[in-house]
Amino acid sequence: MIKYLRGDATRPRVIGPKVLTHICNDQGRWGKGFVVALSARWPEPEQAYRAWVQQGVWGDEPFGLGGAQLVEIPHGDIAVVNMVAQQGIKTRDGVPPIRYGALETCLHKLQIFARQRDASIHMPRIGCGLAGGTWEQVEPLIHKLLGDLHVFVYDVNKRVQGLF
Secondary structure (H helix, E strand, O other): OEEEEEOOOOOOOOOOOEEEEEEEEOOOOOOOOHHHHHHHHOOHHHHHHHHHHHHOEEOOEEOOOOOEEEEEOOOOOEEEEEEEEEOOOOOEOOEOOEOHHHHHHHHHHHHHHHHHHOOEEEEOOOOOOOOOOOHHHHHHHHHHHHOOOOEEEEEOOHHHHHHO
């Protein structure tokens, strides 16, 4: 079940364990889009992503398309999942960086993480910003893989638009 909310996905409005998720690129680049707000709130997701890129593996999870990295946020009931579903950072020959097959793989892993924690899932409209995807293609994947979980999709309102 997807519930749409206005506001900042880094400030989820539900009680209980929460998993925040977003899409990363496969180039090790971090610094534009939703990650700016994420890093402003917690340093751990960026630090973990950079370590994953440098080491090439996080636990048993190799870095690359389809990879998903669970990062626990200390002192709270929030975890962040960095999902690698963007090839490169720019549209090339009319093809945006989003890779829907990699996103589907990541969402499957996200489902496992959320079930293990009995957590709700919180996200911006993943894949529809810098990755160049369309919500018409992303939303059905969310329904397919996360449809029986509590999923909250946050749309930015005018007051926080500058963060994203």
